[in-house]
Amino acid sequence: ADISAEALQIALTKAVNNSFNMISVDGDSSTNDMVLVMANKCAANKPIEDINHPDWQLFYEGLLCLCISLSKQIATDGEGATTLIAVNVCGAKSDKQAKLVAKSVVSSSLVKAAVFGNDANWGRIACAAGYANAAINPNKLNISLEGLMLFKHGVPLEFSEDEALKLLQNKEVNINLDLGLGEHSSTAWGCDLTYDYVKINAAYRT
Incomplete structure (x- = not known):
């Protein structure tokens, strides 16, 4: 894309905050963790000089989509991981x-x-x-696994263990929380913690 460094930096920062900064494999960060983006003008588009350009939002949405895809791949590829976890929060x-x-x-x-x-x-x-460290009112909190409601307005619900087991055996599991306090939402991605994670990291030598 033909885009100024300033407009590209703003798009990247915003995209990273909603993708790479929202993943967790084990809570640790490497000294080598970084995100780079380069624009070579090969798209031959009209130059995007700043964020007020009518095409900047479209560019940002495309960049965000790419960053989310790469972020989910990182989480999926965590040491010993068998399941991608998506935590979807709304009502914040x-x-x-x-x-x-x-x-x-x-x-x-x-x-x-x-x-x-x-x-x-x-x-x-x-x-x-x-x-x-966020506002939580248990009496307004809803928790569901995919479409299976587990906890509603502060009360644990009876649910089918067989249905829950089937959902948790999927390669991707969605955990949904509705805080019931506002209109803001966010998603984070991670992976399960397995025996192989411990084996891989216990056997590792510098």
Whole structure:
């Protein structure tokens, strides 16, 4: 694309904050973790000089789509991972709070282990949401696994263990939280915590 460095930087920062910065394999970061983007003008488009250009939003949406795809691939490829986890948060008071809750849940070792064990453990999900340093009212909180409701307005619900098991055996599992406090939403991605993760990292030598 033909785009100015300034407009490209703004698009990349925004895209990274909604993709790469919303993934968690084990909560650790490498000194080599980085994102680079280059624009070589080969698209032969009309130059996008700033974010007010009518094509900037379209460019950003395309870049975001690419970043999300790459982010999900990183999470899927986590050491020993068998399941991609997507945590979808809605009903937050702000975008920042939605991100905090989503990232907290997807980063929880107990949630990751529960997914690996095919356990629809709403308590671990609620716990991770609760310590996310965001506004949470348990009496307004809803938690579901795909379309299977587990927890509604502060009350745990009876649900089919067989249906939950079937959902948790999918290669991608969606955990949904509705905070019931606002209109902001966010998604974070991660993977399950498996025996192989421990084996791989225990055997690793520098």
